[in-house]
Amino acid sequence: MKTIDRKAAVAAYKERKAVAGIYAVRCGSTGETWVGQAPDLGTIQNRLWFGLKLGTAPHRSLQAAWNALGADNFVFEELERLPEEALAFVRQATAKQRLAHWRAALKASVI
Numbered sequence: 001m002k003t004i005d006r007k008a009a010v011a012a013y014k015e016r017k018a019v020a021g022i023y024a025v026r027c028g029s030t031g032e033t034w035v036g037q038a039p040d041l042g043t044i045q046n047r048l049w050f051g052l053k054l055g056t057a058p059h060r061s062l063q064a065a066w067n068a069l070g071a072d073n074f075v076f077e078e079l080e081r082l083p084e085e086a087l088a089f090v091r092q093a094t095a096k097q098r099l100a101h102w103r104a105a106l107k108a109s110v111i
Contacts, residue, residue, distance in 0.1 A: 018042065020095060021081040022102050025111065027065055029073045034062050035102045036111030037095045045076040048111075059111050 018040035025034045025048065038044035051057035052066045052074075066074065079102055085091040103110055 016042075017084075019081050020084075020091060022079045022095070022098050024077045024079050024102070024106065024108065025062065026075045026077060027069065027073050028075065029069050030065065032061075032065060033106045033108035034059065034111045035079070035099060035106060035108040037099045041078055041081065048076070059109075061109055062111065 019042065020037070020039050021041040022035065022037050023041060023044060025036075026032070036044070048057065049071070052063060053071070055063065055067065057063040057066070080098055082091065082094055082098065085094065099110070102108070
């Protein structure tokens with residue numbers, strides 16, 4: 001990659017908008033579901049999968065299921081995008097409320 005192309009790619013990445021939201025990780029074999037919230041839905045799957053592949057994910061039940069069943073049995077799903085809020089505490093309160101809603105609706109564990 002040329003230096004100019006690389007600089008343009010880095011600049012475009014920095015300028016993109018992060019979309020906060022709620023996501024789920026589902027296991028096809030067992031039917032288990034884990035639900036979490038993220039400040040950037042565009043990057044959370046890569047972060048989760050990286051930790052799970054290394055065996056260092058802080059979510060014990062998810063890591064145990066991953067180790068037992070393998071990566072092919074898991075699916076990442078975006079459940080809800082949260083509206084953009086100017087105030088951080090409003091955004092956090094909304095995310096917490098929606099996470100509780102999805103956890104109850106899906107009978108899922110929290111990530």
